Amino acid sequence: MGLSDLQRGGVEEVDKARRDLSDFHRRIWSYAEPAWREYRSAKAYVELLRAEGFEVEEGSGDMPTAFHARWGDAGPAIGMYAEYDASPGYSQDTVPYRQPRPGFHPWAPGFTDAHSALGVGALAGALATKRAIERTGGTGQIHFFGEPAEKVCGSKAVHAAKGYYDVLDAAISYHPLVENTALWDIQNCxxxxxxxxxxxxxxxxxxxxxxxxxxETLAGTGLGAHNxxxxxxxxxxxxxxxxxxxxxxxxxxxxxxxxxxxxxxxxxxxxxxxxxxxxxxxxxxxxxxxxxxxxxxxxxxxxxxxxxxxxxxxxxxxxxxxxxxRPGLKNHVMSEATYANLAELGPAEFGAEAYEFGRELETALGLEPSGNPFQPHIGRVVPPREQDAVTRATLPPWQDCTGADDYTEFSWHAPTVRFFTAKPLLNACGDDMNHWANNALNGLSAAIDPTWSYAGGVIAATALRLIEDADLLRRAKEEFKRNREAAPTGYLEPLLPKDFAPPVELPWPEYVQTARGYEWQLPTTAYFGETL
Known part of the structure; x- marks a missing residue:
């Protein structure tokens, strides 16, 4: 089954927006703000979405760096979201050698698993869906959430507890990762x-x-306070x-x-x-x-x-x-629909600049440059059942979920799919996705733009099919109800109370403005004293 005219219109809108969104991605990447402290990143998203015509609630769920953007007043309501938090201790500039971003402490944050690209890919899908609907005069609703602090699974449990996801008819969860695929039975823990x-x-x-x-055990001894x-x-x-x-x-x-x-x-x-x-x-x-x-x-x-x-x-x-x-709930109808779009549109293609950068990284690691420095996953779209079988082989028979991500909260409120598009990963780094060399690739437009733009097209095509195909949405909802009631735990309400106060007051790491300038909370000049 190929794409409909409406879906193709959405994919075309992603292509049209790619140059502007590439600049936006680089902006979010350069901020590299950690969990609960993504002030500049959230503001950038809010300003762009408002300029695009979305109604935006800033600080949604009492979280200063969260938001809830809405567009449309009729038709199916599709949920999507951006993440934009970086990991402290993993700063890496976009250069083919190990170097933190200039002007910051070596242990400042960086994007290990490319949340910068996650957010921009979802943004591309949301904007393309909206523009395709506008162009055809159709109906549909987009709920686009700004979800901070994913590295501690922070915001989605809060949004869920406070009822933000109750209005959704379906939700799409995206992450850049290793393969081009969607989850099947095995979801996150x-x-x-x-x-x-x-x-x-x-x-x-x-x-x-x-x-x-x-x-007064020492009264009158004259020993002094320090004793x-x-x-x-x-x-x-x-x-x-x-x-x-x-x-x-x-x-x-x-x-x-x-x-x-x-x-x-x-x-x-x-x-x-x-x-x-x-x-x-x-x-x-x-x-x-x-x-x-x-x-x-x-x-x-x-x-x-x-x-x-x-x-x-x-x-x-x-x-x-x-x-x-809560653990994630599967939805095969959503997975199949999303995989169809992954197969139709992909895999992403990466140009000569990305491969040359990869070979330069190999040289910096002391290796001979290879013809193909990247792992082969980027060149294949993996069927969900096949990927599920690979994951199942690593688990004991009684375990039916693995890993952790708070996207799972969406899956208790609406039919939800979790899918991935592959980013370039060096063969030389093995399975270490957090290696500095792979982090350098996350900031290189030639290496990361194909990853998130591919995802943007898949999101738009999936959302638009859900909007125009009433039977598909009906089947997804029916499966959602069955799976929710059949879960091993039974139906689970949100595990945080509705009046939960998000932990934004805790001393999370952050950037600070001092007389020395804008810097990571560790001084910009790193002097570690004498090596012992």
């Missing part, structure tokens, strides 16, 4: 994240934590929480299956070393697994560890939720 906060109040009797020392016994404090609490959880790890999970528990220490302004107990520390734990029961077991162990550690260190402990996502 649950992903939960909390920040454990320790505070030391020392001897303030009005606080809930008791004084560490009972009585007085003090509480262990918040840094000791953080260290004990980190190690206690690592010691308990093998007792927190089943012995089989793909799951993970990761931690990160957030900044807490304890930069001196006086004989005073550090007052506050914050450590984030994020975990993914295929089952609700496993997630809850991990949470209970974390809580238990935190309470014991607080007692050992004379601290008060609290827990701040970051996110709590």
């Amino acid at each position: 649950l992903y939960w994240s909390v920040v454990v906060i320790f505070q030391c109040f020392e001897a303030q009797s009005a606080e809930p934590v008791q004084p560490w020392v009972s009585g 007085v016994v003090r509480s262990p404090g918040a840094i000791d609490a953080l260290g004990l929480m980190l190690t206690a959880t690592k010691y308990a790890k093998e007792n927190m999970f089943p012995r089989t299956g793909l799951w993970s528990l990761n931690e990160a220490i957030l900044g807490s302004a304890n930069a001196t070393a006086d004989n005073l107990p550090p007052r506050i520390t914050q450590i984030q734990f994020s975990w993914r697994s295929p089952a609700l029961g496993i997630q809850e077991q991990i949470l209970e162990v974390l809580k238990r560890n935190a309470r014991h550690v607080a007692g050992l260190t004379n601290c008060q402990v609290s827990l701040r939720w970051v996110t709590r996502t």
Whole structure:
């Protein structure tokens, strides 16, 4: 089945917009803003969408860097979204050798899995869908979401809890990755994240934590304040929480299956070393697994560890939720329709400049330049069932989801497809998608524009078919209802409450304006002292 005239019109609109959107992509790539702090990126999207005629709610869901853009007032409502957060520690300039972006600390953020291209590909699809409908005088509604903080699966669980996805008839989820394909049965797992906060109040009797020392044990000794016994404090609490959880790890999970528990220490302004107990520390734990029961077991162990550690260190402990996502629901009708467009329009073609850049990267890695520096996936469109079988071979029989991404939230509110277009990845890097050489390719227009523009055409063709083919949309909705009720968990409401306050107040890494200029929160000049 080929494309309809309306679908072909949408694909043509992507081609027309490609030059302007290439410049826009480079702009978002250059901002490289991390989770919950994508201020300039979100503003750029909002301004462009408003200029295009969308109604835009800035700060949707009480998230300063989120938005909800709407166009159209009749016909099927199709959901799409942009992501635009980068990963701290992975800055890389668009050069064929290892070099962070000029003027920033070496550990500033960069785009590891090309969220810059993810967002622009979805934007291309949304604009093309809208323009094709306008050109033909048809009807249809586009809901385009700005989704910050995907690296911590942050925003979509919030938007879902607050009802933003309830209006959708269908949703399209896109990500640049390894293959050109769509998911089939195996979707993404649950992903939960909390920040454990320790505070030391020392001897303030009005606080809930008791004084560490009972009585005036050193009264009249003349030893001075620096010799007085003090509480262990918040840094000791953080260290004990980190190690206690690592010691308990093998007792927190089943012995089989793909799951993970990761931690990160957030900044807490304890930069001196006086004989005073550090007052506050914050450590984030994020975990993914295929089952609700496993997630809850991990949470209970974390809580238990935190309470014991607080007692050992004379601290008060609290827990701040970051996110709590549901597993993804499959929709074969949506997958088949999207795959048909992937096959019709692709795979993307990459020009000589991209291949030459790849060979220069090989040289920088100490290798002989090859005829084809890239992995072969970019040249093939993989049927969803075939890709599903490859993934299934890596999983135990009882596990029916893997990985983590908060797109899964859409799938509980409307028929949803998850699809990918391949970006160039160096053979020399193996499976390391986060290697600096692959990150350099994410900023090169010749290497990344074909990836996102291919996706834009697929999104437009899929959205427009859903809008003009009432039978397709009906079948997708019928399957959605069946799969939602047949899920192993049964129907799951959003796991965050409707009044959830997004964790934007936490000390997430960000860029700052100082007397030295606009810089990453680590000073631009990197001096690491003496190597030991």
